[in-house]
Structures are given as C-alpha cells and as structure tokens.
Amino acid sequence: MCTLSCLFCLFASTTFAADIERSAGLAMKVVDYTPVRGRFRPLKLRREGFFQYTCNECHRVFDTIEGRKSRVAEHVDLKLNHGSNDNCLNCHHKMNRDAYVAHDGKEIPSDKPEELCSQCHNMIYRDWKVGIHGRARGSWNRAEEGWHSLVCTECHDPHDPKFPELVPMPGPAIPGRKTEKEIH
Amino acid sequence: MEKGESGIIPKEAFPEFLYKYGLFLIRAVRLSFRGHVAFYAWMIFLSVISLFGLRAYCNQFVEGLITTGMTDQVSWGVYIANFTFLVGMAAAAVMLVIPAYIYKDEEMHNIVIFGELFAVAVMIMCMLFVTVDLGRPGRFWHLIPVIGHFNFPISMLSWDVVVLMGYLALNAHVCGYLLYMKYLGQKPNKWLYMPFVFLSIVWAISIHTVTAFLYVGLAGRPFWNAAIVAPRFIGSAFTAGPALMIVAFQIIRGTTGYHIGDRAFRLLRQIVTISLLISLFLFGCEIFKEFYSQSLHSASARYLFFGLHGHYALVPWIWSAIAMEIIALLILLSRFSRKPGSYGWLNLACIMATVGIWIEKGPGLIIPGFLPTPLGEIVDYVPTYNETMVCVGIWAIGALAFSWMLRLAIPITSGVFHCTEDE
Amino acid sequence: MSDKSTGNNSGADNTSFGKNAAGKKEMFKPLSRRSFIKAGALGALLLGGTSTALLPLRKFKNDTSLEAFFQQHYARLTPERMDRILKRIEQEIKERHGVDAHVKDPKPIPGVQFAYALNISRCVGCRRCVHACVEENNQSRSPEIQYIRVLEMPEGTFDVEKSDHYYDPETVPAKGKYYMPVQCQQCENPACVKACPVGATWKDEDGIVVIDYDWCIGCRYCEAACPYWARRFNFAEPKIPKEQINPDMAYLGNRIRPKGTMEKCTFCLGRTRNGLLPKCAEACPTGSRQFGNLLDPDSVIRHILREKRVYVFKEDVGTRPKFYYWFDK
Numbered sequence: 001m002c003t004l005s006c007l008f009c010l011f012a013s014t015t016f017a018a019d020i021e022r023s024a025g026l027a028m029k030v031v032d033y034t035p036v037r038g039r040f041r042p043l044k045l046r047r048e049g050f051f052q053y054t055c056n057e058c059h060r061v062f063d064t065i066e067g068r069k070s071r072v073a074e075h076v077d078l079k080l081n082h083g084s085n086d087n088c089l090n091c092h093h094k095m096n097r098d099a100y101v102a103h104d105g106k107e108i109p110s111d112k113p114e115e116l117c118s119q120c121h122n123m124i125y126r127d128w129k130v131g132i133h134g135r136a137r138g139s140w141n142r143a144e145e146g147w148h149s150l151v152c153t154e155c156h157d158p159h160d161p162k163f164p165e166l167v168p169m170p171g172p173a174i175p176g177r178k179t180e181k182e183i184h
Numbered sequence: 185m186e187k188g189e190s191g192i193i194p195k196e197a198f199p200e201f202l203y204k205y206g207l208f209l210i211r212a213v214r215l216s217f218r219g220h221v222a223f224y225a226w227m228i229f230l231s232v233i234s235l236f237g238l239r240a241y242c243n244q245f246v247e248g249l250i251t252t253g254m255t256d257q258v259s260w261g262v263y264i265a266n267f268t269f270l271v272g273m274a275a276a277a278v279m280l281v282i283p284a285y286i287y288k289d290e291e292m293h294n295i296v297i298f299g300e301l302f303a304v305a306v307m308i309m310c311m312l313f314v315t316v317d318l319g320r321p322g323r324f325w326h327l328i329p330v331i332g333h334f335n336f337p338i339s340m341l342s343w344d345v346v347v348l349m350g351y352l353a354l355n356a357h358v359c360g361y362l363l364y365m366k367y368l369g370q371k372p373n374k375w376l377y378m379p380f381v382f383l384s385i386v387w388a389i390s391i392h393t394v395t396a397f398l399y400v401g402l403a404g405r406p407f408w409n410a411a412i413v414a415p416r417f418i419g420s421a422f423t424a425g426p427a428l429m430i431v432a433f434q435i436i437r438g439t440t441g442y443h444i445g446d447r448a449f450r451l452l453r454q455i456v457t458i459s460l461l462i463s464l465f466l467f468g469c470e471i472f473k474e475f476y477s478q479s480l481h482s483a484s485a486r487y488l489f490f491g492l493h494g495h496y497a498l499v500p501w502i503w504s505a506i507a508m509e510i511i512a513l514l515i516l517l518s519r520f521s522r523k524p525g526s527y528g529w530l531n532l533a534c535i536m537a538t539v540g541i542w543i544e545k546g547p548g549l550i551i552p553g554f555l556p557t558p559l560g561e562i563v564d565y566v567p568t569y570n571e572t573m574v575c576v577g578i579w580a581i582g583a584l585a586f587s588w589m590l591r592l593a594i595p596i597t598s599g600v601f602h603c604t605e606d607e
Numbered sequence: 608m609s610d611k612s613t614g615n616n617s618g619a620d621n622t623s624f625g626k627n628a629a630g631k632k633e634m635f636k637p638l639s640r641r642s643f644i645k646a647g648a649l650g651a652l653l654l655g656g657t658s659t660a661l662l663p664l665r666k667f668k669n670d671t672s673l674e675a676f677f678q679q680h681y682a683r684l685t686p687e688r689m690d691r692i693l694k695r696i697e698q699e700i701k702e703r704h705g706v707d708a709h710v711k712d713p714k715p716i717p718g719v720q721f722a723y724a725l726n727i728s729r730c731v732g733c734r735r736c737v738h739a740c741v742e743e744n745n746q747s748r749s750p751e752i753q754y755i756r757v758l759e760m761p762e763g764t765f766d767v768e769k770s771d772h773y774y775d776p777e778t779v780p781a782k783g784k785y786y787m788p789v790q791c792q793q794c795e796n797p798a799c800v801k802a803c804p805v806g807a808t809w810k811d812e813d814g815i816v817v818i819d820y821d822w823c824i825g826c827r828y829c830e831a832a833c834p835y836w837a838r839r840f841n842f843a844e845p846k847i848p849k850e851q852i853n854p855d856m857a858y859l860g861n862r863i864r865p866k867g868t869m870e871k872c873t874f875c876l877g878r879t880r881n882g883l884l885p886k887c888a889e890a891c892p893t894g895s896r897q898f899g900n901l902l903d904p905d906s907v908i909r910h911i912l913r914e915k916r917v918y919v920f921k922e923d924v925g926t927r928p929k930f931y932y933w934f935d936k
Contacts, residue, residue, distance in 0.1 A: 127935075131907045132726075132915075134894040139882045140721075142905060146882060165778035166892065169734040173751045174773060175255045175563045211635050214642075217649065231653070235660040242663035248866045249825075250750060250843035259827045259840060319825015319840065319867025322676065326805040326824055333680045333806040333822070341804035341828050403924040404798060404834025483768055493768075558836045558921070559756060559789060560767030 055097035081160040091116055091158070117152045128152075204603065208367060212592050215601060219591065222439070230584040237577010240570045241316055249319060252571040257563035258554040260317070262575050265546030267313040269424070270306050270582075271395045272417060272545065274351065276425015277303035278388035279455050285381050291445050294597065297362060298436065299429060300355045300384075301593055305586035307352040312578045340398045347391045354384045363596050368603045392417050399553065407484035407553045412470055417545070419463035424541040426452045426459070427534035432586075434527060442594050453530060457516040460537055464509060467544070487562065488552040495555075495562045502548050508540035670699070670865070680806065681819040681859070692821075693858060700856075700863060705849055712858040713880035715813035720901040721874050722814070722908045722929040723885075724917075725788065728936035729895040732757050732779040732786030739890030740790075743875060744861040745853055747845030754839065754872040755790040755887060789920065790887070791816065791837035791872035792928030799829035799838060808869070814901075814929055815874050817859040825867040834924045838871045874898070901929070 080086060093099045099107040100116040108115045118125030127133040131142060134155060139146035152158070198206065219227075244251045254261045280299035284292035315321050326332040327345055336342040358380050365372040396414035403409050430452050437444045474485035486492050491499050515521050515533035523529070555562050567575075595601030678684075678692065693710045700708040737755045746752040758770035762783050770787075780786065797816050800809055807823040810816050830838045844866040856862035857877030864870050875885035879898070888896040899906035908931070911917060915933040 130910045132897060132910060135891065136884050136888045136894065136896060136898065138884065140879065140884050140888075140898045140906070141882055141900065141903070142907075144882045163893070165780070166731055166733040167777070168732060168775065168779045169738050171734065171773045171775055172737075172753055172756065175257060214635060214638075217646070231656065235656045238657070238660040239663060242661055246663055246667045248841070248843040252842075254842070256752075256830065256836075256839050259830045314826075317826070319827070319869075320823065320865070322671070323805075323822070323824045326680075326807075326822055333682075335804050335806040338801050339804045339806075339828075341802065341826065345804065398828075402798065402802075402832050403926075404832060404921070480766060480768070554831070556768055558767070558834050559758060559772070560770050561772050 059097045079160050081162070082158070085120070113153045113158070114151055117158075204368065205364075208364065208603070211601070215595065216588055216591055223591070227584065227587060230580045230587070233580035234577050234584060237574050237580060240573035240577060243570055244316070244574065245321075251568060253565055253567045255563055255565070257557050257561065258551060258565040260550050260554070261565055262546070262567045262571060263313050263317040265550045266575055266578070267310050267317070268395060268417075268550065269542050269545045270310045270313065271348070272392050272421025272541075273425045273428065274303045274306040274310065275388040275392040275418075275421045276429070277355065278385050279422055279426050279452070280429070281381060281385055281388075283451055285378070286385075289451075291447050292451070295433060295444055295448055297359055297593060297597060298433065298590065300359045301589045302429060302432065302586060303355045303388075304352065304359065305582050305589065307348065307355070308585050309578055309582035310348060311352075312581065313575075316574055316578070340394065340401050343394045344391075344398060347387065347394050351384070351387050351391050354380050354387060358384065359593075363593055366599075367596050367601065389418065392421050399549070404558055405484075405553050406481045408549075410470070410473070412466055412473075413549075416463065416466045416470065419459055419466055420541045420545055422459035423456055423463050424538045426455045427538045430456070430527075430534050431531055434531070436590060436594070440590075440594050442598055449527065449530070453516065453521060456534065456537065457513070460509065460513050460516065463541070464513060467506075467509075483556050484552040487555050488548060492556065493562055495564055497564045497566070498547060498551060501543050505540040505543035505548060508536040509544070512537035512540065670703075675821070678821050680822050689858070696856075696858070696862060700852075704847070704852055704863070706852045706854055708852070708854045708856050708862070710856045710858060710862050711877065713860075713877055715811050715815070716880060717812070718900075718902055720814040720929070721793065721879060722899065722901045722931065723793075723874065723888075724897040724899075724908055724911045724931045724933055726895040726897070726934065727785055727787055727932050728934040729893045730757075730786040730788060730891075731893055731895075732759055732774065732781075732784070733892065735890045735892060736788060736887035736896065739886045740872070742851060743853055743878075743886035744873075745845075745847055745856070745863050746839075746870070747841060747843075747847060747864075748851075749846045750842055752839045752841070752845070752870070754837070754870075755788050756836070757786055757788045759784050760787055787920075787932065788887075789835055789837070790930070791874075792835050792920065792926065792930040793872075793874060795927035795929060796925060798832040798834060798924070798926055802828045802832035804828065811859075811876075813880070815876050816871075817873060817876070818869055818871065819859065820862070820864045820868045820870065823868040825869070827869070829869060834921050834926060835928070838869050840869055841866050 080088075085091070089101070091100050093101040093107050096107055099110055100113065102108055102115070103119055114125060114128070124133050128149065131147075131149060134150055137150060138144075138148050141147060156163075252261060252263075277299040280292060280296045283289045284296040315324070318324065327334055327342075329336070334342055334345075336346065358377050361377050362372055393414050396417040399405070399408035400410065400413045430449060433444050433448070433452075436442055471485075471489075474482040483492065487495065488498050488502050512533040515529055515536075518529075520529040521527075521533055551565050554565075557563070592601070672695075675695065679688075684692065689712055693712060696710045697708050700706055700710075734757055737753050737757060740746070740755050741748075741753055744754065746754065756772060758767060758772060759774040759781065760767070760770050762785055774781065774784075793810075793814055793816050795810075795814070797808075797810055800816060804826065805822060805824055808816060808818045808829055825840070827840055830840060841864055845864060847863065852863070853861060855877060857873075857880075860873045860875065860877040875883075875887075879885055884898055888898045897907045897911060899908035901908055903909065911931065911933055915935055917931045917933045919928050919931060921928075
C-alpha cells in the first residue's frame with residue numbers, strides 16, 4: 001500500500017460559519033474577510049524523513065491512464081466536482097505534474113492558475129482582469145498601492161469550485177416591539 | 185387715582201402711552217383671574233391636563249422620541265397629524281374676515297376678532313406640535329437666518345416656518361391693535377390694520393397650501409405626490425374651521441351672554457356646507473384616481489381603505505370618517521340644521537364634520553403616506569400613552585390660550601373693560 | 608369685593624355667568640390683602656403643579672456644553688475651530704463610552720465622484736454587509752439601526768411590495784428568489800438635501816451626501832423625502848457595546864451620533880477618502896459589490912457602466928442615484 005502522498009493541497013475549511021462571531025448578544029461581528037482558501041500557497045508536498053517528494057517523482061514511475069475517472073492511492077479523498085470538467089488531465093499536464101496544461105498542450109506554470117482557468121472561463125477572466133469579479137480588496141483606486149486582486153485558487157477550490165450555500169446573518173429586528181432596554 | 189391702581193407706580197414717571205399700556209396689561213392680568221366658579225373650574229381643568237401633557241413631554245425630552253410609537257418606517261405620527269389639521273383650522277379664520285371686510289357685513293365684524301383669536305390660539309398649538317416633534321428642540325435657533333442656516337427657498341419646511349410665523353404675527357397684530365383701540369375708546373387707524381387684514385386673507389390660503397406642498401413635493405411618496413392634495417387641504421380646512429367656530433361661538437354666547445346674531449351662524453353654516461361638498465367631491469376624485477386603474481401606485485390607498493398584507497389598522501378609522509362626513513353633509517343640506525334658534529342638529533353636523541376631517545387629514549393622510557415604505561414593508565403605527573398625553577396637553581394649552589384671550593376680548597368688545605375717563 | 612359671585616347680578620365685576628352676564632361695568636379697585644392672598648394661593652398651586660410636571664427632567668443628563676450648543680454649521684467652521692471640536696468629541700466619547708477614539712475630518716479628494724455597483728446576479732443575501740457596516744459605522748444596537756436593508760425578492764418582479772425583509776432560511780440563496788441590498792444611493796439630485804430646513808445635509812464635492820450631526824434638528828423631513836428609505840433617526844441615545852466601538856471616526860461619517868439626529872450610509876467616507884474600500888464592499892463574500900471613481904475611465908465602475916446591464920432603483924423619481932445595480936447571469 002503506497003504510503004507516499006505527493007499531493008495534499010490544503011483544502012481549507014469551506015464553511016463560512018467560522019467567520020461569524022456572536023458577541024454580547026447584541027450584534028453580529030463579522031471578523032474574517034480573507035478568502036476562504038487564504039493566500040496563494042505552493043503545493044504541500046509529502047515528506048519522508050528529510051526526503052521530500054514532488055508530484056513528478058511518483059508520476060514518473062506510475063503511468064496515468066487516460067480517461068480514468070476514479071481516484072486511486074493518494075487521491076482517493078480528493079473530491080472532483082467541477083461540472084463537466086471531470087478529467088484530471090484536462091487541467092494537469094500529463095508529463096509534468098508540476099504544471100498545468102493549455103489547450104494546445106503547452107505547460108502553464110503552477111503559479112499562474114488564471115491562465116488555465118481563463119481557457120474555459122474567459123468571460124469571468126475578463127471581468128477579473130478589470131477588477132469586477134471576486135472579492136474587492138484594498139483600495140478602490142487601481143493606481144493606489146493598496147489595490148490588489150486575488151488569484152482564482154485563492155478563493156476557489158479548483159477541484160470543487162462552487163461555494164457552498166451560506167448561512168444568512170440575522171435580519172433586522174421587527175419594529176414596533178420595543179424592549180425595556182430601549183425605553184429606559 | 186393719581187397713583188394708578190396698584191398704588192405704587194406714579195403716573196408721571198412714564199410717557200402717557202406707555203403708562204396707559206402698562207395699566208392695560210396690569211388690568212388684563214387681574215381680569216384673567218376674575219371669574220365665575222365655572223370659569224375657574226374650566227381653567228383649572230385645562231391647566232391640570234396641560235401639566236399632564238408637560239410631564240409627558242419631559243419624559244420624551246429625557247428619553248428621546250423612543251417614547252412615541254414612531255419608527256423609521258413611520259417617522260411622522262400624531263404630532264404632525266395634529267399640526268396638519270390645525271394649520272387648516274387657523275386658515276379658516278379667513279372665512280370670517282372675508283364677509284366682514286370684503287362684503288362689509290357689519291354683524292360679522294363683532295365676531296371676526298374671535299375668529300382671529302381662534303387662529304392665534306391654533307397657531308400656538310401648531311408651533312407646539314412641531315416643537316415636540318423635533319429630535320433636538322434646543323437647536324431650533326438653527327432655523328434663524330444669518331445666525332443659523334435657513335434653507336429658504338429650497339426647503340418647503342422653511343417656507344412653512346415663514347408663512348406660519350407671518351400669519352401668527354398678522355393675526356396677533358390685527359387683534360391686538362383693534363382690541364386695544366376699543367379698550368382706549370379710540371377709533372382705530374385704518375392704515376394700521378386694513379392692509380394687514382387683506383394680506384391675511386391671501387396669507388391664510390398660503391399657509392395651508394404651503395403645508396400641503398410639504399407633502400406634495402415628495403416624489404418618493406406616491407400617496408402624497410398628487411396635485412389634488414392642496415385643494416383637498418383648503419376644502420377640508422374651510423369645513424372644519426368654521427364648523428368648530430360655530431360650536432365655539434355658541435359656547436361663548438351661552439357662557440358670557442355676548443350677543444352673536446343668528447345671521448352669523450347662518451353664514452357660517454353656508455360656508456361649512458359648501459366647503460364640505462367640495463371637500464367630499466375632491467375626496468371622491470382621489471378615490472377614483474387610486475382605484476379605477478388598479479395600478480401598483482395605489483398601494484397606500486389600498487392599505488388605508490381596505491388593509492394590505494394583513495394590516496388593517498386604519499380601515500375602521502377612514503370609513504368612520506367618510507360616514508361622519510357624509511352624514512354631516514346630509515344634515516347640513518336638510519332642513520333640520522336650519523331651524524333658527526335651536527342648533528342641536530347643526531352642532532351635531534359640525535362636530536361630525538370636524539372629527540371626520542381630523543381623521544381624514546391626520547391619521548388618514550400622514551400614516552398611509554408612509555406605508556407601504558418605499559421598500560415595500562408595512563409597520564403598524566400605534567401612538568403610545570406618552571405621545572397621546574402630549575397631544576392632549578397641547579390641545580388643552582390651546583383651549584387655555586383661547587379661553588384666556590376671550591376672557592379679555594369679550595369684555596373689551598362689549599365695552600365693559602375699557603380705559604376709564606379720568607386717565 | 609367678591610370675585611366668586613354666583614348668579615347674575617353681582618354688578619361691578621362682570622363675573623356673572625349666563626345670559627345676563629354681559630353689560631356690566633368692569634371696575635378695578637386697588638389690590639386688597641385678600642386678593643394678594645388669593646393670588647399667592649393660586650400661584651403656589653400653579654408652581655406646585657408645574658414642578659410636579661417637570662419632575663421627569665431630574666433624569667436629564669446635560670450632554671451639551673455651552674460651546675457645543677452654539678456650534679456653527681460645518682460650512683462655517685474654521686480649521687482651528689474644527690480641531691477644537693474634534694478634540695471635544697474625542698473627550699466626550701472617552702467619558703461616555705470609555706474608548707479612545709480618533710475623530711478626523713477627511714476632506715473630499717478632488718477629481719473624484721464616488722459610485723457604487725452591485726451585482727444582483729451574485730448577491731446571495733447573506734447580510735454580512737449589513738453587519739460589517741453596523742460595526743464600522745458605530746450604529747446603535749439598541750434601538751437597532753442598520754443602514755443596509757437586504758430585500759429578498761421573488762424572481763420575475765421589481766415590485767418591492769412583494770419583498771421580504773425578514774427572511775431567515777437555513778441557507779441562502781433561497782430557491783426562486785433574488786436579493787437586492789438597498790442603502791443610501793448618494794443621489795445626484797437628492798430629495799433629502801432639498802427637504803432639510805436648516806441645511807444640515809448636503810451633497811459634498813465627491814458626491815457623498817453627508818449630514819452634520821451637530822446641526823440636525825431632528826425634524827425627520829429628510830426621512831420622509833427619501834424615496835429609498837435610506838435615512839435613519841436616533842430615537843434614543845445610541846447604545847453600542849464598548850468593545851464593538853470602532854475608534855477610527857470621521858466627523859461627517861461614523862462617529863457616535865447624538866440622540867435625536869439623523870444618520871445614514873456615507874460610503875464610509877472616513878475610509879474611502881483615504882483610498883480604502885467601504886466596509887460593505889470588503890465584507891461581501893461573493894464579490895457582488897464594487898466601488899470606485901466615476902471620473903476615472905479605468906475604474907471598475909466605468910467598466911461596469913460600459914459593459915454590463917445596469918439599472919438604477921426607482922429611476923422615475925428623478926433622483927439620479929449613484930448606486931448601480933447590474934446583472935450578468
């Protein structure tokens with residue numbers, strides 16, 4: 001049984017409930033505005049002692065079967081729920097697992113996931129380039145140094161990109177019901 | 185009598201006109217506290233109620249407007265409702281002025297002063313209602329031009345301040361001048377009061393039109409944003425004002441024996457009848473406009489007349505108002521209200537018309553203007569006990585002011601209270 | 608000299624009642640001891656009654672110094688005066704709430720007209736914007752004030768009468784609904800600015816409609832005038848838990864307001880006039896909110912206005928809001 005695991009990209013908790021904090025019963029406090037998946041991180045690699053495996057080290061040895069849909073070995077707990085995009089090799093480069101693949105077979109470096117995503121999601125990519133897609137960050141003025149945009153995988157889990165539904169925060173108090181506290 | 189009445193102030197110390205005026209004031213104060221037991225009972229009763237109102241207002245002053253039933257959804261309530269109704273009543277004094285001065289009806293001259301005093305008392309009530317409605321009444325000085333910042337002529341509320349203060353000043357001047365001249369036994373100088381009288385005729389229409397424009401100018405409130413609101417205001421004002429004056433003058437006649445001829449009552453009755461006819465006609469026009477085309481804009485009207493989304497609070501009120509006004513009109517048109525000397529039916533019609541118009545113009549205008557809110561929600565408005573006490577207290581203060589002014593004015597006009605010859 | 612005559616013919620004082628009352632001559636005799644006693648008794652009664660009526664004023668805490676009472680309109684304040692006022696406000700907040708606040712007066716940036724865009728395809732109605740705004744702007748928790756109201760609308764209609772403000776499903780978005788948050792639209796032709804009788808609210812140079820909380824008299828005419836129900840009134844002294852107070856305050860923006868004055872969304876002018884985003888835009892988890900400068904052709908707002916399907920709320924009332932709703936799905 002293979003105990004190696006090369007890929008265990010961190011899947012941060014996708015629950016948004018964590019970002020709400022109740023305090024003193026009188027208000028909701030929204031504390032965490034960072035994207036769900038946090039800042040862009042390199043892939044977390046498997047370590048055995050002081051030896052670290054990269055993706056390619058396994059995949060040089062083990063051949064990938066084209067069109068295979070089930071997950072094996074290190075990838076069994078990976079949830080692939082990307083709509084009609086259900087083939088690993090649609091995104092991952094067959095020869096170089098440290099890179100993504102473009103439609104013409106060229107490699108896309110792993111720190112530029114937007115080049116990969118934009119191949120199918122071009123409209124969203126155009127919006128994102130301008131600053132219309134995704135969470136607003138920093139400054140409203142693109143020229144200002146505070147302005148920054150987030151890369152796709154900083155918010156979306158690429159294997160399960162659709163966000164779960166949110167629990168709504170409480171609505172306004174129904175008027176006309178004055179509590180004792182309000183009058184005195 | 186060289187030392188004057190109080191025995192303290194020597195006559196030669198002041199110029200004559202000032203001395204006479206000072207004496208007049210001192211005597212007026214003394215006269216205010218003279219009266220029959222019934223007079224004392226009435227004034228004490230009103231004072232007690234006013235003090236209850238004052239106490240309720242002090243509560244509100246300390247806690248804030250949270251003591252009222254108003255919310256962000258319905259941010260104006262009975263205070264502004266009463267204010268709107270009373271501005272109309274004040275304007276109705278002009279219905280006495282027109283026959284007296286334009287048609288030179290001698291008999292009306294006697295009671296025009298009472299009508300104008302009525303307007304003064306009602307104006308005091310209006311000012312009080314606006315003051316108690318303010319969130320920061322101490323900041324009223326912000327309205328004064330130059331030292332404050334008066335947003336005239338853009339803000340309709342600033343127009344309202346100007347016309348109401350002006351009307352109060354006009355009426356106070358005309359009444360004060362004519363009464364003082366009568367007290368002195370001198371003929372009043374035509375140029376010191378006639379221009380103001382004629383100005384007050386036009387001004388009376390303007391105060392109520394400007395108050396109407398407060399509401400009409402708000403495009404975001406479709407219930408109010410209609411041209412017919414201003415004519416409806418005038419029509420209902422000239423119904424309710426003379427109606428209340430009919431009742432008030434009968435009380436004056438009964439309690440002081442001051443002669444008010446039947447002709448005056450006939451004239452007032454005619455004014456009330458015609459105004460009520462016009463008012464109901466305009467009401468009918470409004471109802472047609474709201475309901476014939478079944479558009480979404482009539483949501484507020486549907487809330488008022490039939491209830492909306494489970495909220496029916498105002499429905500019984502408005503239908504009672506309509507019923508009362510129609511019955512009042514029928515009584516006025518019938519021969520019952522015309523019996524000379526016996527005014528039972530007439531009084532009933534007047535009271536019903538006044539109450540109906542109070543409902544129609546007060547809760548029936550202000551609250552549906554707010555509901556449904558511009559975002560579509562309905563939040564019922566119910567005035568609190570504190571709020572109601574403040575309103576009742578202000579009405580008591582108005583009645584107190586009117587009674588007090590009559591306590592001075594009737595003896596003056598009947599010649600009983602006048603400057604003695606040896607002064 | 609009897610003042611309390613009954614019946615009809617006591618003659619001299621005209622104190623009679625009823626039909627025979629008129630026509631009696633009035634006479635003013637010099638004041639007697641008896642009238643003084645009577646006057647004294649009446650006066651005592653009146654004084655007693657009035658002081659009883661004024662008793663509730665015992666609880667009144669005078670929070671306004673004389674200097675504050677006579678404070679002038681914002682437009683007439685010199686920079687030195689403003690500095691003194693800001694320090695006074697900081698001191699008051701320290702005394703009343705125990706928080707060290709920094710109150711500033713950020714001025715509009717020249718060449719900027721702020722505008723807001725909201726993507727109703729992406730809004731899921733989670734209300735995080737509402738609560739982030741409440742915290743950022745020190746809004747009263749009790750009585751509750753929230754500048755942003757999210758409407759849950761059924762698909763297929765614009766009619767806000769069909770909306771639900773108090774929706775509370777397990778998760779959002781609920782099926783068959785779309786969500787439309789409404790806040791102050793910072794109109795180009797604001798109805799509230801026209802309404803204010805003392806000029807306490809006006810449109811600033813960067814397009815934000817601001818309120819001078821120390822000038823507002825609390826008449827609530829602006830609240831009646833607003834077609835978007837965007838303005839809120841402080842019916843009582845605002846109550847905010849100390850630990851939730853945001854100490855970075857602006858004079859025309861998010862400082863703690865006095866009782867009896869109006870407030871509303873100010874596009875977080877304390878933040879935006881320093882280059883930051885408004886809090887609601889930052890808090891939105893789905894990225895439905897965009898904010899920017901209308902005068903910058905490169906801004907996100909201009910991109911949206913050029914390329915997306917944009918509409919404004921209640922366009923027919925002629926207020927020309929600067930809050931643009933758009934959709935792309």
